[in-house]
Amino acid sequence: xxxxxxxxxxxxxxxxxxxxxxxxxxxxxxxxxxxxxxxxxxxxxxxxxxxxxxxxxxxxxxxxxxxxxxxxxxxxxxxxxxxxxxxxxxxxxxxxxxxxxxxxxxxxxxxxxxxxxxxxxxxxxxxxxxxxxxxxxxxxxxxxxxxxxxxxxxxxxxxxxxxxxxxxxxxxxxxxxxxxxxxxxxxxxxxxxxxxxxxxxxxxxxxxxxxxxxxx
Numbered sequence: 001x002x003x004x005x006x007x008x009x010x011x012x013x014x015x016x017x018x019x020x021x022x023x024x025x026x027x028x029x030x031x032x033x034x035x036x037x038x039x040x041x042x043x044x045x046x047x048x049x050x051x052x053x054x055x056x057x058x059x060x061x062x063x064x065x066x067x068x069x070x071x072x073x074x075x076x077x078x079x080x081x082x083x084x085x086x087x088x089x090x091x092x093x094x095x096x097x098x099x100x101x102x103x104x105x106x107x108x109x110x111x112x113x114x115x116x117x118x119x120x121x122x123x124x125x126x127x128x129x130x131x132x133x134x135x136x137x138x139x140x141x142x143x144x145x146x147x148x149x150x151x152x153x154x155x156x157x158x159x160x161x162x163x164x165x166x167x168x169x170x171x172x173x174x175x176x177x178x179x180x181x182x183x184x185x186x187x188x189x190x191x192x193x194x195x196x197x198x199x200x201x202x203x204x205x206x207x208x209x210x211x212x213x214x215x216x
Contacts, residue, residue: 004148
């Protein structure tokens with residue numbers, strides 16, 4: 001019976017995808033070297049192990065929206081889900097390498113975007129948990145099927161600079177913010193009534209007014 005182990009040895013930015021996408025480079029080894037693996041339909045759940053890295057004072061302030069005040073982080077800082085991904089591993093015997101594409105978002109309503117954007121440098125500790133189906137045959141025997149248990153894992157440190165490169169490639173000098181329709185209509189009315197040419201300028205004007213009220 002196949003006994004697969006997985007290792008992540010790299011990650012790359014996909015420059016021309018429809019949406020922002022990273023490709024993780026993986027190697028899979030089969031402990032049963034004499035078995036011919038016909039294919040593997042692989043599912044992967046990627047967790048961010050937030051407790052496995054340190055945070056500077058500036059990063060702690062940037063991440064308050066996600067984890068609360070730093071003095072409460074011993075209660076609020078936890079491993080959390082980043083993404084689900086899937087891949088089809090081609091036929092192999094012994095070992096092979098394959099790509100795992102992972103779509104990414106720059107929506108600041110999503111916890112992972114807040115997390116990545118709140119960091120200044122370093123790596124993001126990831127845990128990739130695998131499941132799926134293996135189609136294999138031993139010697140000249142019949143095709144057999146076995147499931148991959150969720151206990152199969154691989155850890156990887158994603159360089160933050162790779163994520164920043166991805167977002168700079170797809171959204172240079174831009175951030176995405178999703179607004180409720182009522183809020184958007186109010187902002188649009190404010191923009192039109194005051195002859196403000198861009199959305200950036202409309203928001204800047206609102207923020208300037210708020211800051212002026214606070215100073216007063």
